[in-house]
Amino acid sequence: MGKENIRTLFILMICLGIFPFFVRSDYYLSIMIFIAINAIIVMGLSLLMGYAGQISLGHAAFFGIGAYCSGVLTVKFGFSIFAAFFCGIFLSTIMAMAIAIPTLKLKGHYLAVATLGFGEIIYIIFNQLLEITGGPSGLSGIPSIHFWGYSFKGGVRYFYLVWAIAILLLIFSLNIIHSRIGRALRAVHGSEIAAEAMGVNVSRFKIQVFVLSAIYASIAGTLYAHFVTFISPSTFSLFVSILLLMMVVIGGGGSIWGALLGAGILTILPESLRAFREFDILVYGVILMTILLFMPEGIFKGLTLSVTWMRKKW
Amino acid sequence: MDEEKMVTLQPILETSRLRKTFGGVMAIFDLNFTVMSGQIKAIIGPNGAGKTTLFNMITGVLPPTGGTIQFKGSQINGEKPHRIAQKGISRTFQTVELFGNMTVLENVMVGRHIRSGMGLIRSGLRLPGVKREERFILESAHEKLEMVGLTPKADEPASGLPLGEKKLLEVARALATDPQLILLDEPAAGLNETEMLRMAEIIRRIRESGMTVLLVEHHMDLVMNISDEVVVLNYGQKVTEGTPEEVKRDEKVIDAYLGVEIEYA
Numbered sequence: 001m002g003k004e005n006i007r008t009l010f011i012l013m014i015c016l017g018i019f020p021f022f023v024r025s026d027y028y029l030s031i032m033i034f035i036a037i038n039a040i041i042v043m044g045l046s047l048l049m050g051y052a053g054q055i056s057l058g059h060a061a062f063f064g065i066g067a068y069c070s071g072v073l074t075v076k077f078g079f080s081i082f083a084a085f086f087c088g089i090f091l092s093t094i095m096a097m098a099i100a101i102p103t104l105k106l107k108g109h110y111l112a113v114a115t116l117g118f119g120e121i122i123y124i125i126f127n128q129l130l131e132i133t134g135g136p137s138g139l140s141g142i143p144s145i146h147f148w149g150y151s152f153k154g155g156v157r158y159f160y161l162v163w164a165i166a167i168l169l170l171i172f173s174l175n176i177i178h179s180r181i182g183r184a185l186r187a188v189h190g191s192e193i194a195a196e197a198m199g200v201n202v203s204r205f206k207i208q209v210f211v212l213s214a215i216y217a218s219i220a221g222t223l224y225a226h227f228v229t230f231i232s233p234s235t236f237s238l239f240v241s242i243l244l245l246m247m248v249v250i251g252g253g254g255s256i257w258g259a260l261l262g263a264g265i266l267t268i269l270p271e272s273l274r275a276f277r278e279f280d281i282l283v284y285g286v287i288l289m290t291i292l293l294f295m296p297e298g299i300f301k302g303l304t305l306s307v308t309w310m311r312k313k314w
Numbered sequence: 315m316d317e318e319k320m321v322t323l324q325p326i327l328e329t330s331r332l333r334k335t336f337g338g339v340m341a342i343f344d345l346n347f348t349v350m351s352g353q354i355k356a357i358i359g360p361n362g363a364g365k366t367t368l369f370n371m372i373t374g375v376l377p378p379t380g381g382t383i384q385f386k387g388s389q390i391n392g393e394k395p396h397r398i399a400q401k402g403i404s405r406t407f408q409t410v411e412l413f414g415n416m417t418v419l420e421n422v423m424v425g426r427h428i429r430s431g432m433g434l435i436r437s438g439l440r441l442p443g444v445k446r447e448e449r450f451i452l453e454s455a456h457e458k459l460e461m462v463g464l465t466p467k468a469d470e471p472a473s474g475l476p477l478g479e480k481k482l483l484e485v486a487r488a489l490a491t492d493p494q495l496i497l498l499d500e501p502a503a504g505l506n507e508t509e510m511l512r513m514a515e516i517i518r519r520i521r522e523s524g525m526t527v528l529l530v531e532h533h534m535d536l537v538m539n540i541s542d543e544v545v546v547l548n549y550g551q552k553v554t555e556g557t558p559e560e561v562k563r564d565e566k567v568i569d570a571y572l573g574v575e576i577e578y579a
Contacts, residue, residue, distance in 0.1 A: 172438040179437035179444065180423075180430050180451065183416070187424045190413030197373055197407075198491060199399030199428030208434050254415070 005174055008257065009167075016163050020156045029155035031271060033227055036162040037220045039263035042247045043166075043173050043256055044216030049245075050253030051177065051185040052209045054104070058115030059244050061122035062092045062214040064236030066221020071142045071231050072132055081145055081226065088218045096214035097207070104206040107192070111210065119241050126233035138232030145226045152226075162223050169216060173256050185209060250291055252298020261300050323350040325384075326495055326526050327372070327403075332381035332391075334367055334550075341367040343550040344381070349495070354517065354527045356537045359547035365530040366408055368547075369497050372528075373405050374398040385495070400428050404493035406484040408500045408530075414473035418464055418483055421472050422455040425490025429454075458486040462516055478509035485516060496520060498529040502536050514540050538562065 020029065041063055048054050069088030073079035079087070099118055103110040126133050133139055145152040145161065152161050176182050187195040188202050196202055225231050243266065251262020269287065273280040295302025327349040334342040342364045349355050357365050370376040372383055374395040383391040390398055404425075413421050430447050437444055459465050462482040467475065472483060481501055488496055501517070502510045510533065517540055521527055531537050537544060538558040546553040546567050554564045561567055 175440045175444075176434060176438045179448070180427055180432060181434050181437045183420055183424050184427055186416055186420075187413045187427075190415045191411040193375065193395075194407065194411035194413065194487075195424070196375075196395035197399055197405050197411075198425050198487065199396045200424070201394075201396045212434065 002178060005178075009171070009174075012260075013167060016167075020159055026155045029159050030227075031268065033155070033159055033162050035264050035267045036159075036166040037224050037227075038244070038247060038267050039260050040166050040169055040220040040223070041217045041244055042251070042259040042263040043169060044213030045244055045248050046251070046253060046256055046259035047173060047176070047185075048209050048213040049248050050255065050258075051182065051189060052206050053189040054206060054210065055109060055112040055245070056115040056210070056213065057112050057238070057241050057245070058099075058117075058119030058122070059213070059217050060236045060238070060240035061115075061119040062096065062217035063221045063224070063240070063244075064122055064126060064231075064233070065092050065095065066218030067225040067231050067236070068126060068133060068139070068221075069218075070222040070225040071139045074143055075139060075141055076132065081143065081147070085219075085222045088222055089215055092214045092218035093211055096211040100207040100210040104210065105203045111206075115241075116238070119238055123233055123237055126236060133233075136233060138230055140230040142225050142229045142231065144229060158227055162227070165219065165223065169219070170256065170260070177256060181205065181208075246288070250288065250299060252295075252300040252302075254297070255300050258298045258300030262298065265299065323352060325349070326351040326386060327528070328384045329368075329372075330382045330384070332368075332371065332383060333379045334364070334371060334376065335379045340550050342371070342378075345547075345550070345552055347545055347552060347555065349526060349528055350543075351494075351526050352521065352524070353542045354521050354529070354540055356541040356544045357528070357530045357547060358532070358534075358537055358544060359553070363547040364550040365547060366499060367550075369405065369499050369530065372398075372497060373403060396428075399491060399493075402492075402494040403497065404488040404491045404495075405497040406481070406488050406499055406501060408503065410477070410480045410484060412472045412475075412480055412483060412487075414471070416472055417469050418472050418475065419452075419455055419459065419468040421483055422458050422486050422490045423451050425458070425487040426451040426454055427491075429490075429492055455490060458490045461489065461519070462486045463512070477504045478506065481505065481509075481513065482516070485513075485520075489520065493525060495526045495528065498527065498531075500530055500532065502531055502533045510536060 019032065023029065041059060045056065045059055048056060066088040069091055070081070070084045073084035073087055074081060099114050100111070103114045127136050129135070152158050184195065184200045184205055187198065187200060188205065192202055247262035247266045248259060249262070250266060251260070252258030269284060270280070273283050276283050291299060325348045329345055329347055332342055332345040345368070357368065359365055367376065371378050371391070374390070374393050374397070378391050382389050385401060385403060390401065413424060430451055432444050432447055456465070456468070459468055462485055464479060464482055464486060467479065472480070475483060485498070485501065498517070502513050505513060514536055517527055517529070541558055543556065544558055544561045545555045546561060553566050554561060556564070
């Protein structure tokens, strides 16, 4: 995985471990929980975009499938939380394969178009299946997570649970990046024709990574549903898919750490702009544009470059 | 070529009535030719003679319009490029196709892809065996870098190398797949005199280690120097075939190619 990554991971875990001891406010804890949930999706997207070079405009739909599977199956059908969670993963996997197998065998950005359509279809289904999903007014009463008699209801406990899962997925992603699979993916990004000539089955790896990213989003969906205990279709609209893409771009596509950073910044930013009242969206836009103008490769790369530049200067 | 070697030679690659048309243009027309195992064979011909098209058909990038390609006795036309690579054919590209976003060493490590087998889940969980395989990949990649003399540049980004070293890196990457047949598409194009000598030396060493080399090249000195046999193509057809001496004397070649215009592209 590399010494640098292990050190960063260690620091991150310590910071997260002591965070609840210093911050007791439920508000800040819930923001941190949302960061973890977004980070899980964005890590998957970052593998897909930054490493396999493909764009998905429908990841909010996989997020939604995870959330609705957990919500509907536990509330209406009496499934256990675990069973509902795996149903979500299973359904996301099937859907992702159905989209990816025909489109990723083609060259070009067909996946973006297919996922755009898929996202809209799922969004409409969430809205129209009134008896099951509750339609536009949403589904409430989703139980909070508990197993072996231990409840994860409180903010602090859920904070640890969500971040533990996020860190495990982060380690999994880092392992992939630093393996022959990760190299094959980056090779596809560098030169598809050469990767093929080296024996890399390009379409197979693209499909695998897309399915993996859908599973990440589904996991995040389950964690979201059991935390908020209420879900409605608007949380899983096209706008959210685009916001998730923005997190990858702002953080920096080629790095899993960038994904974490992007998820963090774009989750905190709208909250911290409340002071601007009705101008918040304007300020938000200006900040995003400034970041992209001055750090076109994302904040992670941008910061790394400015640190080395400052070290040289002084 | 010495007589004794001739006797043990076996065909490793054979094309039969191979044909490729783009619309109405015949890029390759009913081409029959054979590469013997252990040979260095060169394909020469003017630009547009169909040399790169031929390479692309052998490696599966382009499907042939007609005819067959046999590798070690089994038909490979119509197979996907990655399947053909697994069977033991590797290549370099005329327009350098490196993974510019990776280091020199990592480029060669990608070449080990088909000689290793850890999948997504096992790699992600870092199950036992992953680390050992990773070490094998690394060792072998270093070995190939050593062979082309790029060891000092191992950790540099591939995109930053000068052209001559990029060409060498492509060769190292192709070697990392442990091919039986290696196709070199203009390995000396854009190289200076010293770099060309180094490339010639490396090509000879590749053959010595038991591989077969098929190359397309415009530099006649290099071709005539290192090749056991030369095929001359023009307008997608074979003009002649033989040892460098025979080809140099052939009048059809002088007419079609050497006599009219010598290219040092």
